[in-house]
Amino acid sequence: MASTFEVLAEGRRREILDLLRSGERPVGDLVEELSMSQPAVSKHLKVLRDAGLVEVRHDAQRRWYRLRPAPLTEIDAWLEPYRDLWRSRLDALEAHLDTMD
Structure with a gap:
């Protein structure tokens, strides 16, 4: 498992956390704000999730992500x-x- 420092060394992951500071957001919003493909955003979210920096909530077909500041x-x-x-x-x-x- 990567350290928090290693995970945050990637600029796009820091951008995702910056967007999540204001509250929970669906993946589609992150894709739009970052002007990245959905698979690329999902890949970064998986790394952030594995590091414990974000958590996901499923709501029907949508996945909502929120920041976990503890790490x-x-x-x-x-x-x-x-x-x-x-x-x-x-x-x-x-x-x-x-x-x-």
Whole structure:
């Protein structure tokens, strides 16, 4: 099974997750928004589903997909030390700018 990082390395998969942030959507909407073929979108959705990043709900002939943000905590945890670094650098910049007044 691929890691969350590996799955999200593909730009189209990130685009799919961006579209699903606003809520559940049927495959047809994703195909239209992404201007991709239905088989290509379905292939990406399968990878996202296998990674636990999306889940599917069947409604008659339609499949509705929604975001599962829990696996993104792996990425959030990895980024936390970098956020601290950015904050400290921004604080230093702010202090420097304050001395220029």
